[in-house]
Amino acid sequence: TVETKELSKYYWMGNEKVAALDAVDMKVEEGGFISVVGPSGSGKSTLLTVIGCLDAPTAGEVYLNGTRVDYRDKKSLVLLRRKFLGFVFQTFNLIPAMTAVENVEYPMYFNKVLKTKSERRAHARKLLAMVGLEKRLEHLPSELSGGEQQRIAIARALANDPKLILADEPTGNLDSGTGKSILDLLKRLNEEEGKNIVMVTHDLESAKRMGKVIRIMDGRIQ
């Protein structure tokens, strides 16, 4: 369902070339759960943002559901993301002026699957309860702890019932107990609902429990 071929992303700082991704070949099978581990700065977030159509590669190709992604066709990228992808950002990227429940509802307006306001609100509340935040619905991001913001970002990624979830260090700000419940949630979405998941994590033990683990170093798969 996700495949990359020779995927590369280079940055030029003056004369120096930074290889964030260097000819990466990887594949996520239908219903697969892949964890990506590697040192800080090794290219994990870059891999996720390129697969997630949020950033264009310098070279190489990405195939989603067998179709090659055309990064020049901005409209198609927006539609792909809306219908198909859920993204949990490493730095959350919540909308500061919206409450927790509004942040989770927000993607639902564009998807037009749930037709009424009350349906969308009920779905958002259910998602926030799944990540343990039922008591924080009306808080703004600035009125929430780091781990609570991270969990809103996770709930929001699930808002449109995506086929592919790209989660960038979804437990980085969570204690082990809360982190485990999030991982259990992801595992359940994968095993019971067949969602494809690519998760970046620094927690190698948890990664091994979830499925296949690929390692990346200096932009290259090991």
Added chain:
Amino acid sequence: TVETKELSKYYWMGNEKVAALDAVDMKVEEGGFISVVGPSGSGKSTLLTVIGCLDAPTAGEVYLNGTRVDYRDKKSLVLLRRKFLGFVFQTFNLIPAMTAVENVEYPMYFNKVLKTKSERRAHARKLLAMVGLEKRLEHLPSELSGGEQQRIAIARALANDPKLILADEPTGNLDSGTGKSILDLLKRLNEEEGKNIVMVTHDLESAKRMGKVIRIMDGRIQ
């Protein structure tokens, strides 16, 4: 060197009261290293920001070096922080328009200890090398990975050679190898330079290795 008495911080959301801190008594001895652990939302960041004079408590007192902190005297708070404290934020809080090395130099202007530009730049470069970022000096925060931004935040907290370091989950975005080098750095600053450290972490194993561990839950010390 740090002491809190009945320290409390309450928020009112409509009629509901959120107790972020509830009558917290704690003490950091001279040259102490204290780790604070607890579930997401339990009050750890609130404890650090109040001790760090960045936020006023609702009730109770904070003593730094035996002197009670007066939260109404804004000027004294600024001076205290500048001379005495180094703060690593959970969400980094880097200045987006400044490069890595500029972000680390920035606090040094106000402290007036290093008198020349070249002294400040040399010190900033040394601090960034200590956190493994000598090759990223000229990158903006947006041109850096999450863990690299976190490490700039750590280097910046050390810029004015503070007596008290307050580190909010300083390894949350780091792989175990890089995280260990950061913890070794903090341990060395504590043991060889006598710096006082209060570190919030979700990594209980590392916390135990560093020194005393206090647990917080629902705003209360266990």
